[in-house]
Amino acid sequence: MNTPTIKTRFAPSPTGLIHLGNARTALFNALYAYRHQGTLLLRIEDTDLERSQTEYVQQLMTDLHWLDLNWHEGPQVGGDNGPYYQSERNEIYAHYYALLEQQDAVYPCFCTPSELALARKLQRTAGQAPRYAGTCAYLSQAEIAAKLEQGLKPTLRFRVPRGQKIEFLDLVKGQQQFATDDIGDFIIRRADGTPAFFFCNAIDDALMGVTHVFRGDDHLTNTPRQIMMLQALGLTIPQYGHIALIVGDDGTPLSKRNGSQSIQELRENGWLAEGVVNYLARLGHTYSEESYLSLTELANHFAVERLGRAPAHFDEQQLRHWQQMAVLQASATRLWDWIGQTVAAQVPHDLQTQFIAAIRSNMTYPHEALHWAKILFSDELIFSPEAQTVLAKAGSDFFHQAIVTLATTQGNYPEWVKQLKQATGTQGKNLFMPLRAALTGEVHGPEMANLLPLIGLERARRRLQANIMG
Structure with missing residues (x-):
């Protein structure tokens, strides 16, 4: 069986519920994969053992299925590149740590969090960009051994080459260039032995055959670090596209304070998945077709060139508009499932089709159907x-x-x-x-x-x- 040409991924950390920003990231990766008859991969990045919770894993998969964003590879469906939980891939990461150690591309760092915080403060005071000063970069083997004998637990830092330029073509933002002298040596393994995001995220993308990564532009500065690591290991580098973040009406990143809701909350509050998807697909991506589109139609018209570089502003009025469009487009069966048994119990069975036809254009949420059912039949x-x-x-x-x-x-x-x-x-x-x-x-x-x-x-x-x- 031939490997699909295009493979995208959604790689959430199960430390909370999926919100609109996460869902849009999943959606854009799904639309690109569907558009090119490729593969959508789901990977669970649960290396933060203290914050990752099993119930969040189950909920995020429920939320993705509700949005009809069905993955082709990953938990529940399997594949050739598992395990798909990062907490189960420690032996794989250990292998690549060892390869980097053999190249002298990494070194142990014994600096404490308080020492690092003080160094960053001094750098800012001096008008310098905060980055690691390389304090432990050239410790001798004897010095390292002595610190280990004291019971100190080091992190592992990647040794960033000096005097180089890291360049790549961002699928959304265009040509990007970063000077390695502006990037301090960064941690790829924490003091407790768990892998840092930079490391396992990049390793898994390469090993799992991911070809295209769409993610928030808050990850843009991670990309040169990941490129350097993959180059050092001789692994394939995916194409990256960094999507402008969603902001609220106050111009700050979308949060619960300025309008964000979890996908679970949207579902429980009576939003239709089809309307949510139609809205999110247009939040930072333009479509020439302004009418309601099915998921297949959204995918067929999805184009990287139409992804905007400016922040996308969340507008609940627009979300409500697409909810209304979804109600108008939904089948009667779909609407009965949506409005629920409480309404069905109010409406005589032989009048249910007429009831839906009568109130469809005046209904945005299920409670409105219940309101009209009580008016008409009570x-x-x-x-x-x-x-x-x-x-x-x-x-x-x-x-x-x-x-x-x-x-x-x-x-x-x-x-x-x-x-x-x-x-x-x-x-x-x-x-x-x-x-x-x-x-x-x-x-x-x-x-x-x-x-x-x-x-x-x-x-x-x-x-x-x-x-x-x-």
Whole structure:
């Protein structure tokens, strides 16, 4: 079997719930893979043993499936490049640490966190960019042995070559260049023996055959470090594309404080996955087609050239717009699954298709479906303040004529309105609004011609009768 030409990956750390930013990263990697008939890889980067939790792993996979972002390789589906949990790959990392040690490309560092913090502070005070000063770079074997005998636990630092330029073509940002003299020797293994993100992330991309990496541009400065490591080990370097971050309305990175929600929260609060995906696909990527698109259509029109370099601004109004588009596009079966059993229990089975057709364009969230189900099929009706005002103004004579003409027209709404207009001389809002208020308790909502058959003639008559005084 031939290896697919294109392979992207989503590699989350299971230290919390997936939010919109994580989901968009997963989506862009998925769209690129789908667009090129490639492979989407899921890898769990759980080397932070203190913060990584099993429940977060399960939840992120649930969230990805909910968004219909189904991976071709990784946990649950397998593949030829496992294990797909980094916590299970320590022997692999040990092998590559050893190769770097053989090249003298790394060295143990015994500097304490407090010593490093003080050094960075002094560098900033002197107007210098903070980077490791190389304090332990040239310790002798005897000095190293002595420190180890004292029980000190060293980190392992990569020895950055001096006087060189690291250049690469970023898929989003274009040509990039970094001077190695501006990059301090960096840690690739922590003092507790666990691998640093820079290291295992790059090693696994190479070993798992990842060809394209789309990630947030907060990782841009990681890239020259990873390129140097992969070059030292003779491993294949993927193409990197750094996506502009999502920011809130205050211009700062999106967080719970300025509007971010987890994917779990969105699902529990009644958002449709199709709407969320349509919104995220356009958050930092332009589509010439402004209408709702299926996931396949989004992938077919996804292009690296259309990824923006400026920060993408989160706009909940736009998210709500795509929610409404998703509701309009969804099948009746899909909507019944979405609005749930509570609504289904309110709606007579033989009227369910009519109910969905009647309220679809006036429904954004499941609770609105429940609201209209109670209005249409319950004998209890709650009137909004605006409806009460309209009803009082219309008067008893209007509703008396409404009952008479309802009976003679047998619920044919256009004919009913026509006859009621002739009988009362009322027209426009003064004709339509009292009928809506009396029958639904609201002054706005779905077309009354679609609601009246659901309310039924007898219930409609009782509601009109209730507005005849004396």
